[in-house]
Amino acid sequence: DHTHADTLRTPIVAVLGHVDHGKTSLLDTIRGSAVSEGEAGAITQHIGATDIPLDTISGMAGELIDPSDFDLPGLLFIDTPGHHSFSTLRARGGALADIAVLVVDVNDGFQPQTEEAIDILRRTGTPFVVAANKVDTTPGWNPQDGDPIQKSMDAQSERAKSMLDENLYEIIGQLSDAGFSADLYWRVQDFQKNIGVVPLSALTGEGVPDLLTVLMGLSQRFMKEEMAIDVTGPGEGTVLEVKDERGFGATVDTVVYDGVIRNGDTVVVGGQDEPIVTEIRALLRPRPLAEIRTEKEFEKVGEVGAAAGVKIAAPDLDQAMAGAPVRVVRDRTVDQVVDEVKAELAEIEVETADNGVVVKADTLGSLEAMANALREAEVPILRAEVGDIAPRDIAVAETANQDEHKAILGFNVDLLQNAESDLENADVKLFKNEVIYQLVEDYERYVEEKQR
Ligand code: GTP
Ligand code: MG
Numbered sequence: 411d412h413t414h415a416d417t418l419r420t421p422i423v424a425v426l427g428h429v430d431h432g433k434t435s436l437l438d439t440i441r442g443s444a445v446s447e448g449e450a451g452a453i454t455q456h457i458g459a460t461d462i463p464l465d466t467i468s469g470m471a472g473e474l475i476d477p478s479d480f481d482l483p484g485l486l487f488i489d490t491p492g493h494h495s496f497s498t499l500r501a502r503g504g505a506l507a508d509i510a511v512l513v514v515d516v517n518d519g520f521q522p523q524t525e526e527a528i529d530i531l532r533r534t535g536t537p538f539v540v541a542a543n544k545v546d547t548t549p550g551w552n553p554q555d556g557d558p559i560q561k562s563m564d565a566q567s568e569r570a571k572s573m574l575d576e577n578l579y580e581i582i583g584q585l586s587d588a589g590f591s592a593d594l595y596w597r598v599q600d601f602q603k604n605i606g607v608v609p610l611s612a613l614t615g616e617g618v619p620d621l622l623t624v625l626m627g628l629s630q631r632f633m634k635e636e637m638a639i640d641v642t643g644p645g646e647g648t649v650l651e652v653k654d655e656r657g658f659g660a661t662v663d664t665v666v667y668d669g670v671i672r673n674g675d676t677v678v679v680g681g682q683d684e685p686i687v688t689e690i691r692a693l694l695r696p697r698p699l700a701e702i703r704t705e706k707e708f709e710k711v712g713e714v715g716a717a718a719g720v721k722i723a724a725p726d727l728d729q730a731m732a733g734a735p736v737r738v739v740r741d742r743t744v745d746q747v748v749d750e751v752k753a754e755l756a757e758i759e760v761e762t763a764d765n766g767v768v769v770k771a772d773t774l775g776s777l778e779a780m781a782n783a784l785r786e787a788e789v790p791i792l793r794a795e796v797g798d799i800a801p802r803d804i805a806v807a808e809t810a811n812q813d814e815h816k817a818i819l820g821f822n823v824d825l826l827q828n829a830e831s832d833l834e835n836a837d838v839k840l841f842k843n844e845v846i847y848q849l850v851e852d853y854e855r856y857v858e859e860k861q862r
Pocket of ligand 1: 427
């Protein structure tokens with residue numbers, strides 16, 4: 411019902427974690443579908459958003475949730491592939507996600523992308539819980555499908571219990587090393603001060619009711635005020651991905667975090683060169699409980715209110731950037747909104763120098779994260795852009811004054827085919843990696859060796 415102002419919107423929950431630690435499986439279990447089975451190599455290719463209504467959540471949480479205690483409409487989950495930078499998830503200078511679930515494999519513990527996620531959560535001040543996943547792989551585990559974790563723990567042998575405990579305390583220790591005081595969630599009194607760890611299995615569903623309960627509790631208690639929005643205000647969102655869609659051309663998968671977007675609205679979208687002003691031709695929404703990235707047949711809708719994932723079809727979106735803002739103009743002037751978008755983009759614009767390396771990244775957010783990492787490592791940047799590595803990037807890298815700066819650092823991007831021979835013939839070194847700090851380390855090691 412979009413006729414009342416100041417209704418509570420759905421909190422946005424980002425699911426983060428290292429590759430294969432079980433993010434997509436956890437969401438699959440929550441929405442009772444099996445998206446991951448349809449995925450090539452079970453690797454998530456794209457970012458998706460899934461809206462889980464309160465009814466479904468309370469159904470799954472069973473005895474742990476009394477739906478009458480909650481007035482939030484549900485939770486909007488954003489899945490992030492492990493190899494992808496979730497730093498795309500930004501909004502109006504802050505984090506797009508209201509809360510996050512950090513998925514950690516109980517046997518593997520912290521891994522590079524876990525550390526990277528922790529860094530981003532710390533920097534953005536995003537409240538989070540840890541899902542200690544795959545408890546069912548504990549030797550001798552006696553699975554209790556879909557049960558709350560305490561009940562499931564009671565059904566385990568002493569040996570299985572103590573093995574799991576050992577792994578859980580390892581994770582709690584790693585959180586502590588990362589500067590977060592953490593404990594098993596049922597021992598946490600104040601979720602603002604301590605990180606709750608929820609042991610669970612995405613495979614058997616045990617512990618999942620606990621996670622949903624903690625997430626609902628967190629959003630209800632700490633975020634209710636922020637969830638009060640003017641639901642009829644001009645829509646604001648963030649581009650998760652730019653995708654070609656047959657019959658529509660370039661479209662942008664967007665998470666709307668404020669106001670409402672209507673079909674026919676004039677919108678301003680952050681673009682490669684400058685803001686794109688365009689008119690919405692279609693708003694495409696996956697059906698409830700379906701997944702935006704696998705749904706082939708989209709439902710055309712007249713409007714979409716926050717918080718939701720929606721695919722926007724409009725002319726001229728091919729230059730749109732992942733991570734960039736989307737703003738509805740509505741009763742303001744186009745210039746005013748263009749200025750707003752420019753100001754927001756300026757905040758993330760990377761500082762460049764006359765000397766330095768060329769940086770390419772897949773999204774605005776990851777470009778920003780790269781720039782931060784390089785600044786800390788005192789590596790200057792000559793040029794930084796979103797997009798795949800093109801011939802002109804090689805040409806620019808070649809102009810660097812110092813040999814060590816004749817380098818391109820590519821994060822989650824490809825070398826375009828027409829740039830391959832240029833790279834072979836140029837005196838330019840290419841570094842590619844899907845973990846930011848590893849990319850920076852690779853480059854630093856190269857410079858060290860060069861100086862020897
Ligand atoms: P990326 O999207 O590639 O980063 O991976 P992900 O974190 O989404 O992991 P995904 O859900 O694809 O799971 C990776 C593998 O772990 C799959 O083979 C899953 O079946 C398995 N897996 C996930 N959760 C569990 C669990 O709770 N128990 C067991 N035994 N296996 C699990
Ligand atoms: Mg996945």
